């Protein structure tokens with residue numbers, strides 16, 4: 243397994259101002275995230291998890307400190323270079339599934355392929371099919387969101403995030419709209435993606451039940467890292 247971190251944050255701080263008050267949300271956070279692993283950031287609501295994920299994925303600039311992703315210092319990029327970087331390297335999965343109701347599962351998954359380098363329609367169909375097979379929906383590709391369960395919808399959203407084969411996959415509360423069993427399925431799928439593709443998968447959750455699938459669990463409290471544990475009960479990968 244590669245030991246070169248794919249994301250490195252050093253001493254990041256971040257505050258938000260509203261009116262006269264200024265609230266510091268992240269305090270001096272330094273961490274390195276490895277490829278081929280599912281890293282979960284957990285912590286109570288309001289502890290800064292989403293803010294940290296945004297900072298690590300370049301959606302939000304820290305006030306102090308640096309973030310390197312795939313060796314690139316994100317603050318050195320212009321807004322359009324950052325857009326290109328995210329388009330080429332990052333997949334995002336959020337709590338709501340954000341699927342288009344009028345489109346089939348496969349059409350939803352093909353959408354991101356319209357951005358970036360042009361690819362042939364046949365290849366787009368093939369890639370979207372592979373992504374849907376990876377999440378176990380190969381036989382349900384022609385269904386529309388209304389015909390799918392919540393767990394299936396989130397798996398479509400994962401397939402859509404995978405279709406461009408991103409090296410970095412970010413998931414903010416990907417299971418919060420799901421029941422416990424579907425939540426477990428989704429998180430074990432994220433783990434499998436990390437293990438089989440070498441993708442860096444960084445997930446955020448307030449649900450402690452999901453950490454058993456993670457290779458590493460980082461606990462955030464009041465904007466500080468208070469724990470950083472490797473899950474020793476997860477079998478070593480052979481890669």
Ligand SMILES: Nc1ncnc2c1ncn2[C@@H]1O[C@H](COP(=O)(O)OP(=O)(O)O)[C@@H](O)[C@H]1O
Pocket residue numbers: 258259260267285286287288289290291292293294
């Ligand atoms: N864009 C924003 N503007 C102002 N305050 C924000 C913004 N985003 C987050 N916050 C505040 O920062 C704190 C941490 O938020 P967040 O990172 O969303 O926590 P979590 O994801 O752990 O629930 C909260 O108090 C929240 O209100």
Ligand SMILES: [Mg+2]
Pocket residue numbers: 291292293415
């Ligand atoms: Mg959040």
